[in-house]
Amino acid sequence: MSLTPIDSQFMARALRLAEQGLYSTSPNPRVGCVLVKEGRVVGEDWHRAAGQPHAEVLALQQAGDAARDATCYLSLEPCSHTGRTGPCSEALIQAGVSRLVYAMEDPNPEVAGTGLEQLEKAGIQVDGPLMQSDARALNPGFIRRMATGRPLVRVKMAISLDGRTAMPDGNSYWVTGPKAREDVQRLRARSCAVLSGWRSVEMDKAQMTVRPDEFGLDLGSRQPLRVLLDAQCRLPQDARFFRAESPVLVANLQRDDEQGHIRHVRLPEKQGHIDLHAVLDLLGQMEINELLVESGPELSGAFMRAGLVDELVIYMAPKLMGSNSAPLFGLPLQKMAEALPLHFTEVRQIGGDLRITALLEKE
Numbered sequence: 337m338s339l340t341p342i343d344s345q346f347m348a349r350a351l352r353l354a355e356q357g358l359y360s361t362s363p364n365p366r367v368g369c370v371l372v373k374e375g376r377v378v379g380e381d382w383h384r385a386a387g388q389p390h391a392e393v394l395a396l397q398q399a400g401d402a403a404r405d406a407t408c409y410l411s412l413e414p415c416s417h418t419g420r421t422g423p424c425s426e427a428l429i430q431a432g433v434s435r436l437v438y439a440m441e442d443p444n445p446e447v448a449g450t451g452l453e454q455l456e457k458a459g460i461q462v463d464g465p466l467m468q469s470d471a472r473a474l475n476p477g478f479i480r481r482m483a484t485g486r487p488l489v490r491v492k493m494a495i496s497l498d499g500r501t502a503m504p505d506g507n508s509y510w511v512t513g514p515k516a517r518e519d520v521q522r523l524r525a526r527s528c529a530v531l532s533g534w535r536s537v538e539m540d541k542a543q544m545t546v547r548p549d550e551f552g553l554d555l556g557s558r559q560p561l562r563v564l565l566d567a568q569c570r571l572p573q574d575a576r577f578f579r580a581e582s583p584v585l586v587a588n589l590q591r592d593d594e595q596g597h598i599r600h601v602r603l604p605e606k607q608g609h610i611d612l613h614a615v616l617d618l619l620g621q622m623e624i625n626e627l628l629v630e631s632g633p634e635l636s637g638a639f640m641r642a643g644l645v646d647e648l649v650i651y652m653a654p655k656l657m658g659s660n661s662a663p664l665f666g667l668p669l670q671k672m673a674e675a676l677p678l679h680f681t682e683v684r685q686i687g688g689d690l691r692i693t694a695l696l697e698k699e
Contacts, residue, residue, distance in 0.1 A: 339466055343437050346377075346409040347467050353382040353391070354411040354474055359553055360385050362528040363623035365442075365478040369395040370409040371402075371433070378402035378547035385558070385585060390415065392424040394516065394658065396431045397463035411471050413442040416451035425451040429458045439471035443482035457654050461512050477528065477625030486616040487627040490647045491636050492523060493664055497654055500661035506539050507646045515687025516651045519647070520630075521546055523649060527628040529585075529619060533635040534566035544630065561585055561624065565635065567610050568572045569600070585622075586616055612642050638664030640676065650692040 353368030361367075361383055364527040369391035371379040379399030396403050413435070414424035428436065436455050443609045444449060456462050465471075472479060494511040495501055502508040510517070524530050525546045532544060544562045546553065559582035564571065567589045571577065575668055578584065578598060586600045587610050593600050601618065604611040619627060629639055639645050652665075669675065682693040 339463055339669050342375075343409070343457060343463070343466060346372055346407075347411070347437060347439055348410045348470075349377075349380070350411045351470050351474065353380060354471075354498045356382050357384055358474075358482045359522075359525045359548075360558060362386070362558065363478075363625055365412055365475040367391040367410070367412045369411070371395050371397075371399045371406045372409065373402055375405040378406055384617055390424050393427055396427060399431075405434045407435040407437060408433045409437050411439045411448070411474065412439050412453070412664075413440065413447060414445050414451040414455055415442065415444075418462075423451075428455060429460065435461040435463065437466055438462070439463050440468045443479045445482065456469060461491070475580060475625075476502040476646075481620055481623070481625050484620070487528065487624040488646045489616070489629060489644050490527070490640060490649060491629045491639060491645050492520060492651070493636065493663055494520075495653045495655070496657040496661070498656050498658070499655035499664050501664060502662040503657060504660045504662075506662075508540065511655075511657075512653045512689045514685045516653075516689040517693065519686050519691060520651070522553065522631075524560055524628060527559040527626045528624040529563050529626075530628045530630060531563040531565065531615075532629070534564060534571040534632045536630075536632045536635070538571055538575065538679045539632075541576050543577055543636075546578045551596040557585070560628070561629075563587065563615075563619070565610055565615070567605075572580065573576070587618070609638070612639060612644055615646060633663050634666040640665055640667060645696055648694045648696070649690075650694070651686065652690040652692060656687060 350368040354366045357366040364383060364386045367390065368382040370377060379395040381391050381394035381398060392410065399406065410430060414428055416423050416425045442451065452462050480488040493501060496511060515617045530544050546559055561583050563585045565587050569588050569590055581597050584598045586598065587603050588600055589605050589610060590602060591600045592602045603614045629636060653692060677697040678694040679697060680692060680694050684691045
């Protein structure tokens, strides 16, 4: 059976449902499911959080007996293994659905097509992929971690029109306006972890937390892991950053210990600094899908020089801060041939500022 415009309509509905888990499903992917019988939706839902029922199970519960002979529209291939929950492929088979339309295969090597195979062997018609690029856009970090063992790295910076991030005295309050800062809260909220360096945290007296109640965000009980790069453990223990009770990982070159919500991890050294590759390897092992880097130009530039940045999110304010102010990145390039190529994926006005999203072109 070929895919039809009606299939696209219901898949779009499944993708919109999946998006409702944008802030809460980590480390799991965001997934939506719609069950349709005789042109009518009989059950639909989305995955909310790790350890809770998957989208398929919730939709099947809603549909009850009406799931038999229904078509299932699913934004991600059903899992075929037992993890925190049972395999959804078996649940669909037992419910008696007659057809599955999927948006994309599961990049998890433990699934990777086996869920689809199980349904086909059970006599269920399987069609897809459908709207695959939209489905992939929902879970870029999960896809990256499954492929490389590391999270997707997204660098966020706030700059003036002349590309400056802080005045000569280090003051960066406030480069951008309140709407842009509110948007940053959403960017943090969707991330599994937020990373900064100790100098930036000390200078800005930053906590790097998400304030969900203030901005109407539903994170459940989850806060992003706050990752601090502090090679010599210089940030004072009474710093504002440590007072917030959400989990903190301090990557350093000196100690391994854990006290309350603060964990120190000693990592390898590279040219006098913490090895950023080791940082990403550790975060991948901790099931971090999307890492948001919010730091000064030197650390952001170090990620860039190491070739570890996947996406840039730049908030640009309509003001000039002058040539003595801090640049966007610490990138001491000398020749045009050394310039790093980007391509814009979105430019949007946020309040009085612009949000520019760009991807690095990698070989």
